[in-house]
Amino acid sequence: MTRVLLRGSAAAFLLLATVLVGWRILKPAEVLATSKTPYPPLVVSAPGVLGRINVAPLIIEDRLRVYAAKHQVRADEPVYGKSVYTTRWSLRRWPEQLSGVVAAGPTVITRWSDGALVALDGRTGRIAWRAEAGAGPGYAGHRTGAATVWDPPGLRIAAGAVVVTVDHQIWAYDVSTGAERWRVTAPAGCADGFTTAGGAYVCATGAYDLATGKAVPGWPAGPFVPAGCAVARSGCAGFRDGASRGWLADAPAPRRSPALDRPESTIAAGLVVSAGNGVVTAYREDGSTLWTWSGQARLLGGVTGRVLLLTPDHYLVGLDVRDGRARYRFRLAYRKEDDLWDLGGLMVSEHYVAIERRRKGGPDDPDSPIYYYTTDTVLLVAL
Secondary structure, eight states: OHHHHHHHHHHHHHHHHHHHHHHHHHSOEEEEEOOOSOOOOOOOOOSEEEEEESSOOEEETTTEEEEEOSSEEEEESOTTOSSOOOOSEEEEEESOOEEEEEEETTEEEEEETTSEEEEEETTTOOEEEEEEOSOOOOOOOTTTTHHHHHSOTTEEEETTEEEEEETTEEEEEETTTOOEEEEEEOOTTOSSOEEBTTSEEEETTEEEETTTOOBOTTOOOSOOEEESOBGGGBSBSEEEOTTOOEEEOSSSSOEEOGGGGSTTEEEETTEEEEEETTEEEEEOTTSOEEEEEESOOEEEEEETTEEEEEOTTSEEEEEETTTOOEEEEEEOOSTTOOOOEEEEEEEEOSSEEEEEEEETTOOSOTTSTTSBSSSSOEEEEEO
C-alpha cells in the first residue's frame, strides 16, 4: 500500500512539475534582450555579392540587420556579413504575433497583433516608447519574414511619422516620442496606402497631411500607383493617378511629370527612368531625354549617383545618373550558384541590397517547400 501511495505521489509531483514548466514556457510574456556593445560603424564594401542568408533583413542605417519571426524581432551585425550571426538584441512577445516592422534612422518600430506599437532603439535594443493602435494582423512573413519587414500591411513611415491603418481608422504617431499626432476615420479603400517624400499619406480616396491629418487640397483623383518608394511603400517620390498621369511627390503639393505617365517608368536616384523595348531612358524634369542605355533590364531602384538594373541573365548593373554609363556590372550569384530563380522581394539601402529569390517555375504558395530558390534564398549585395 505504501508503495502504491509513493508511486501515486511521484506521478502527481511529475504532473504538477510538467504543468508548471509548461506554464512558464507558454504563459503570456515579453522578453527583451538588449546590447551594451558599441553601435557598429558604417562600412562601405566594394560592389559585389557578399553572401546569402535564410531570412530577409531590414537594413538599419547600413549598420544593422533586423529580422522578423512570428513572435520575435531581432537584430544582428555586420550588414556585410555573409551569414546570420549571433543576435545583438531581440524582443519576443508571446503569444502575440509580429505584424510589421519599419524604421526611421536608428529607431525600429514594431507592430503586434494585439495593437501594440513598440519602438526600439536600434543601437541598443532598448524600448524607446510604446503606443496602442488597432489590432494588427497576424504574422504573414512566411519562412523569410520578407513581407513583414519589407511590405508590412497597414504600416507606413515618412516625415517623422509612423502611420497605422485598421479598416477605416488611420493613426499617425511621432517617430521620436510615440506621441499620437492625429487619427481620422477614412472612407473605404484607405486601409493600405503609401506615404510620400513630401509628407502625405495617400490612399485610393485621397491624401492626408502627415503633420496634421487634414485632407490635402487639390489632390488628383485616384486610384494611385506609387513610384520610387523606399521599403514599406514609404517615402515615395511620385505616383500615377486614376487617369494614368504622373506626378512628383517630393514636396507637399504634387507636381505634374509627363515623363512618369509611361506605365513602365519609375523614379530612381532622383530621375524619372523607364525601361521598355530594350532601352532604359532617363528624363529631365521637363520630360526631355537625359540619356539612354541599350539592353533588356528591370529597374530595381536607385541610390546616390546610381540607377540599379537587373538584367534577364541576373546581372546587376549600376548606371551613372549623369550620363547613363555602367559603373559596375556583376552576376547576382553566390560562388557557383546557377541562375534558376525569379525575383521575389527586395530592399535597397544606400550601400547594400537584399534580394529574396523564388524558384523559377515554382508554385505560388510561399509555404510550399519548393517556393524559394534555396534554403539560403536571400542574397546580400554591396552597391
